[in-house]
């Protein structure tokens with residue numbers, strides 16, 4: 342497994358992988374990209390395993406992207422453990438790790454930004470202004486750097502996935518094409534908490550309280566599916582989180598699954614319940630499907 346820190350060696354490594362053995366006997370091997378910020382957990386490894394099913398070779402990027410962190414957020418304390426991450430990825434059969442330095446990603450004078458309006462607004466876009474511009478910008482760069490046939494993202498970041506798909510469609514990206522931006526279902530701990538690198542910030546007591554999030558979401562979804570008023574169900578969900586030890590709730594909303602339009606009643610198209618809430622200074626997000634009418 343190659344570990345690359347600057348662009349020219351990455352491009353050479355990708356070109357070599359394209360020529361290297363293909364499972365299907367086609368002249369050019371296919372490549373899947375799994376973008377990450379490192380601090381890998383089972384959720385990331387599930388993405389890697391899914392990626393191996395989709396292409397001949399898997400490239401994983403590890404880059405803690407300063408553009409997507411706001412002032413006062415956890416950029417400095419975000420866990421960085423490249424050596425451990427690379428050992429995990431090697432064991433999963435990853436062909437190359439793209440771990441650029443900040444200077445390699447954003448050279449002196451870097452002045453461009455990608456902004457995807459609509460799907461970036463509201464939800465995490467409201468509580469983290471500029472966050473999705475940072476995500477779209479870095480993901481667009483990663484796509485151009487690696488030129489993958491397919492890219493995989495966790496559904497835990499549902500809004501992020503919607504932003505990246507919209508960007509790929511709007512900008513007519515071909516590597517990957519918008520239809521090759523794939524979401525992989527959220528991996529959960531045994532008690533139901535969605536896996537996240539930020540779970541490592543939780544104290545043992547907060548970790549116990551955090552399970553209130555998926556539990557209260559399931560109760561709210563059962564209510565909505567049984568015909569309960571959406572506003573009443575989400576209000577009860579917020580109350581349950583605050584009673585369960587969360588310090589504040591950024592949002593708890595029912596949205597259309599694709600365009601993310603806010604819904605005040607159950608619709609006949611796929612929907613998601615999306616929640617962001619804080620325990621102490623740690624912000625947790627989660628989302629779950631709600632069955633159409």
Ligand code: PAF
Nearest residue numbers: 376377378406476479498
């Ligand atoms: O989901 C993440 O880890 C990041 O937002 C991503 C997609 C790697 C972009 O920095």
